[in-house]
Amino acid sequence: MDFLIFKAPMLMVQASLDGILLGILFALIAYGMALQWGVMNIINIAQGDLVILGGYIAYTMYLAGIHPAWGVIVSPIIMFFVGWALYKLVINKVVDRDLFISILATFGIAIVFQQLMNFIFGADVVVAQSEYGTTMLFDNSVTLPNSKIFSAFISVLYAVALVIYMKKSKLGRAIRATAQNARAAKILGVDTEKVYAATFGINAALCGIAGALISITLTLHPYVGLPYTVRSFMIVIVAGLGNLPAVALSGMGLGLFEEFADYILGTEFRIGAVFMLLVFILVYRRFKLSKKREYLK
Amino acid sequence: MGNIKQKDLILYSGLIILGLAAPYLFSAFKVQLTYLCVLIVLAMTWNLQGGEMGYNTFGNILFYGLGMYLTASVQVGMFFPLAEWTESGGEKTFVHTTAQYFQGIGVGLLVSAIIPAIVAGAIGYAILGLRGHYFAICTLGLGIAAGEIAGGIEIIGAGQGFTTPPFPAEIVDTEARGKFFYFLSFALLIGTFVFVKYIYGSRFKLILNAIRDNEDKAEAMGIQTMKYKITGWMCSAFFCGLAGGIMGGLIGYIDSTDVAFDGREMGVFMVLMAILGGKGTLWGPVIGATLFHFFKEGLWTLILGWQYVALGVLIVVIVIYFPEGLMGWLREKYPERFGEVIDEKDRKAQVELK
Numbered sequence: 001m002d003f004l005i006f007k008a009p010m011l012m013v014q015a016s017l018d019g020i021l022l023g024i025l026f027a028l029i030a031y032g033m034a035l036q037w038g039v040m041n042i043i044n045i046a047q048g049d050l051v052i053l054g055g056y057i058a059y060t061m062y063l064a065g066i067h068p069a070w071g072v073i074v075s076p077i078i079m080f081f082v083g084w085a086l087y088k089l090v091i092n093k094v095v096d097r098d099l100f101i102s103i104l105a106t107f108g109i110a111i112v113f114q115q116l117m118n119f120i121f122g123a124d125v126v127v128a129q130s131e132y133g134t135t136m137l138f139d140n141s142v143t144l145p146n147s148k149i150f151s152a153f154i155s156v157l158y159a160v161a162l163v164i165y166m167k168k169s170k171l172g173r174a175i176r177a178t179a180q181n182a183r184a185a186k187i188l189g190v191d192t193e194k195v196y197a198a199t200f201g202i203n204a205a206l207c208g209i210a211g212a213l214i215s216i217t218l219t220l221h222p223y224v225g226l227p228y229t230v231r232s233f234m235i236v237i238v239a240g241l242g243n244l245p246a247v248a249l250s251g252m253g254l255g256l257f258e259e260f261a262d263y264i265l266g267t268e269f270r271i272g273a274v275f276m277l278l279v280f281i282l283v284y285r286r287f288k289l290s291k292k293r294e295y296l297k
Numbered sequence: 298m299g300n301i302k303q304k305d306l307i308l309y310s311g312l313i314i315l316g317l318a319a320p321y322l323f324s325a326f327k328v329q330l331t332y333l334c335v336l337i338v339l340a341m342t343w344n345l346q347g348g349e350m351g352y353n354t355f356g357n358i359l360f361y362g363l364g365m366y367l368t369a370s371v372q373v374g375m376f377f378p379l380a381e382w383t384e385s386g387g388e389k390t391f392v393h394t395t396a397q398y399f400q401g402i403g404v405g406l407l408v409s410a411i412i413p414a415i416v417a418g419a420i421g422y423a424i425l426g427l428r429g430h431y432f433a434i435c436t437l438g439l440g441i442a443a444g445e446i447a448g449g450i451e452i453i454g455a456g457q458g459f460t461t462p463p464f465p466a467e468i469v470d471t472e473a474r475g476k477f478f479y480f481l482s483f484a485l486l487i488g489t490f491v492f493v494k495y496i497y498g499s500r501f502k503l504i505l506n507a508i509r510d511n512e513d514k515a516e517a518m519g520i521q522t523m524k525y526k527i528t529g530w531m532c533s534a535f536f537c538g539l540a541g542g543i544m545g546g547l548i549g550y551i552d553s554t555d556v557a558f559d560g561r562e563m564g565v566f567m568v569l570m571a572i573l574g575g576k577g578t579l580w581g582p583v584i585g586a587t588l589f590h591f592f593k594e595g596l597w598t599l600i601l602g603w604q605y606v607a608l609g610v611l612i613v614v615i616v617i618y619f620p621e622g623l624m625g626w627l628r629e630k631y632p633e634r635f636g637e638v639i640d641e642k643d644r645k646a647q648v649e650l651k
Contacts, residue, residue, distance in 0.1 A: 043430055093617045099430040100353045101616055104568065108612030111561070115605040226441065233434060268455075272445030278438040279424075286426040 010141040015259040017144055023255025024152040025213055027248045028159060029228055030235035032206035038241040039179040039199045040095050042102035046086075048228030049113040050204050054079050054211025055220045056121050059128045062215070068128035071212030072154050076205035083204025087197045095196060110225060117222040130216040151213035158209050162202070163244060175199055179242070227271050234278050237285065313487070320479045327475035331547055333590045334482035335540045338489045339563065340570035340582035342533040345493070347568065348576030349502060350529055351509030352425065356436025358564035359443050360417065360534040362557035364409035364541030366453055369461040369551055371408050372401035383454040395465040406542045413538035414531045421527035428512075437560070444558030459551040478547045485543060489536050490583075496532075497579050505529055509577075565612065573615055575624025584623055 033047055044050075057078055058071025090109060094102040132146035166172035177185040178195045186192050210228075214220065235254060239246035254277075261273040320327050339361065346354045373382045377391040385391075393401065420439075427435050453459050464474040496502050504525045507515040516522050541557070551557050558564075566589065574585020597604050619626065627634070 043434070090613055090617070097620075100433055101620060103353075103430060103433055104572075104616045105613050107565065108609040108616065110609070111565075111612065112606050112609035115603075115609065119602075230434075230438060230441075237431075266449070268449040269446065272442050272449065275438040275442030275445065279435055279442065282427055282431055282435040282438075283423040286423065286431075290426060 010138060011263065013138065014142045015263055016256060017142065018148070019256035019259035020252045021144075021148040021152045021255070022217075022258065023252035024155045024248065025210055025217070025251075026228075026231050026235060026254055027251025028155040028206060029210045030232035030239070030247050030251055031159060031162070031244065032203035032210075033229075033232040034236045034239070034241050034247060035175075035206075036199055036203045037236060039175055040091075040196050041099070042091065042094060043099060043106070043233070044203070045103055045106040045229055046110040046113060046225070047106075047203075047207060047232055048225030048230075049110045049117075050079065050083070050207035050225075051211040051214065051228045052220060052222065052225045053082070053113060053117060054204075054208030055215035056117060056211070057208065058212035058215040059121070059126055059220060062128035068130055068212065068216050069150070071128075071215065072158075072209050075208035075212040077208075079208030079211075080201040080205040083201040083207075084197050086204070087200040091200055092193070092196065110229075114222050114225060121220075121222065123222060125219050125221045126215075127219045128215040132216075145217065147216045151217045154209070154213060158206070159244070159248070162206070171195070171198055227274055230275060230278050234274075234281055237281060316483050316486075320476055324472070327472075327479050328547065329590070329594060331475075331479045331482045331543070333587065334479070334486040335544055336566065336570060336590055337583050337586040338482075338486055338536055338540045339567040340574070340586040341489055341493050342536045343567040344571045344576055344578075344582045345496070345505070345529055345533050347571055348578070348581070349505040349509060350526060351512075352526070353433045353568070354436045354530075355433060355560065355564055355568065356424075356439045357533055357537050357567060358440045358558055358560050359436075360413035360537035361541035361544075361563060362440075362443060362447070362553075362559070363413045363416065364538030365545035365551055365557045366447065366459070367409040367412055367538070368402065368405035368542030369459055369545050370453060371405035372398070372462050372546075375401050375404060380452050383452060383459055393462045393465060395467045398462060398465045401462065402542075402546060406539055409538040409542035410535050411538075413534040413541075417531045417534035418527055421530050422523065425523065425526040425530060440558055440560045440564055444554040444560065447558060448553035454551070455553075458553075458556075461545050461549050461551060463549065478543060482540075482543050482547075485536070485539050492532070492536075494579060501525065501528075565608075569612055569615060572620065572622050575622030575626075575628075578622075578624040581622055581624040588623070 029047065029051055033044065036042060036044055054071075054075045057075040058068045061071055061074060062068040086109065090105060091102075094105050130147045130150070132150060135144045135146055135149070136142070137144060166176060174185070174190045174195050175198065177188070177190055178192050178199075182192055185195075211220075231254060235247055235250045238250040238253075254274075257277060258270060258274060262270050265273055319330050323330065339357070343354070343357055346352045346357070370379060372393075373379050373391075376393065376397050382391060424432070424435060424439070447453065449455060464477070468474075504515070504520055504522075507518075507520060508522050508526060512522055545551055545557070548556060570586040570589045571582045572585070573589055574583065575581030596607065600607055621629070
């Protein structure tokens with residue numbers, strides 16, 4: 001076995017930096033997933049497709065001659081209303097139901113989204129050029145696209161803003177109250193239906209930001225949504241609901257894992273490695289939990 | 298099973314005669330009929346997990362794809378070097394004789410039934426310990442990971458696909474290929490149905506239902522739930538592997554993500570068909586698969602290009618509005634037909650309580 005990465009230590013630095021910057025982006029998507037999971041108790045398989053849709057909004061702006069970085073402001077606004085509409089159409093009917101119903105229903109939504117994006121934007125792999133240039137580190141042996149640094153910075157900015165919003169604003173308090181106990185919140189005068197719609201809208205807006213950032217740092221394609229869903233699901237399982245530092249950390253961990261898997265196994269196994277990691281994490285979690293269930297044995 | 302009633306006997310023999318006569322009556326639709334048989338098998342085996350055991354799996358596609366690759370690999374590998382076959386794109390350099398073809402597919406199907414069952418048993422202990430949505434997502438991940446990994450392995454064609462051996466050219470009858478695969482899949486369908494019907498009359502089914510209704514309680518009652526869950530999954534894997542092997546031969550070309558580990562089509566279809574017909578019933582998946590297949594074949598060509606949009610909308614509508622499926626709806630409407638006696642007093646009391 002001959003791995004390039006172990007021969008050139010600088011490649012490790014490269015992979016680590018890439019992984020951490022990428023991981024921050026994943027953490028942003030995962031935060032949205034944790035939000036809706038915690039508040040509404042649904043698992044949204046269409047999460048990744050919302051991300052890709054947000055990316056295509058930024059890409060459309062790029063085609064129209066506007067700098068795609070403005071997408072991080074426009075895309076969340078549009079996506080908020082997409083999320084709101086989606087809630088009113090479908091999600092409100094699955095909120096109180098079995099989790100499997102929400103998985104399957106959002107799976108259906110994901111298929112519709114993929115196909116519609118395929119019609120509108122075509123099946124080609126596209127990228128919006130930000131023309132931010134690259135930063136060279138360590139005697140030009142490590143190259144870092146400035147767009148990645150930009151995307152990590154914007155992700156952190158939005159995450160901090162959202163945390164403050166959730167703590168201080170009236171809607172934020174209502175969302176947190178609903179997450180704790182929906183029935184009690186309803187009795188105390190919180191319009192839970194509106195809270196749910198807003199939560200789903202905020203989640204979609206987060207996806208929109210992440211998508212706009214992905215359009216300038218990575219690539220877009222109508223059918224690559226599911227890996228983003230799985231990544232955010234994985235991060236949420238590892239970090240737990242509503243633990244933001246842990247979400248950020250496990251996001252970075254996932255980013256690192258992916259970059260190293262890319263170098264060691266080869267790019268063709270990258271997505272496979274992500275899905276296998278999901279299986280391993282779930283199985284590990286099952287064995288850890290089963291030790292606690294000793295009263296049945 | 299015991300003694301079959303006379304009414305059932307007429308029904309079953311009628312269906313078998315219809316099945317045997319179908320390729321002659323609807324000669325142009327042999328491929329579609331083969332698809333139908335395979336779809337019914339997949340829906341029935343999914344129902345063992347999703348309907349009876351309450352474990353909603355997206356992972357049965359794993360065994361289907363595995364069976365497909367195994368059958369083709371064995372069929373080629375028995376007589377020719379596999380790596381050279383996939384590299385040359387299949388039939389160009391090597392030709393199977395008639396005897397080799399049938400020997401190969403026979404052994405291949407045997408392998409594709411046994412290996413997926415063993416795989417199911419091996420991973421079952423780890424995977425089936427997961428509950429609810431964790432199980433669903435984990436199996437979804439397994440199916441996709443399998444597709445991605447198979448797409449990177451050189452010896453089975455990697456991304457460019459794997460051409461399965463063509464039907465022997467020495468058989469001049471042009472109908473023979475369609476008939477062969479139809480009767481193969483029909484035999485599989487009968488085998489699966491008899492097996493599932495046998496399960497429905499056995500204690501095994503009651504245990505699976507107990508697991509579905511309350512697994513902790515079942516465990517507390519002294520049932521070794523894990524043993525039964527794994528056995529159930531192995532049974533499904535056995536039939537899914539066979540179905541995959543037959544489909545591989547019929548399609549003639551295996552692609553890792555679009556044909557074999559096709560989570561976007563087959564993987565969703567089997568869930569949808571079982572839910573459409575009514576999960577947790579013997580006939581539900583059969584009816585669901587038949588309806589779905591007719592709907593699909595009828596509409597797919599009319600709405601060309603939009604079929605996935607229609608599929609997505611169909612999933613949402615079925616899941617939200619008909620989670621109990623057709624059989625569930627019938628059961629609610631005509632409970633007497635299902636052997637359920639309703640106590641009117643009790644029913645009124647229930648209504649008043651509400």
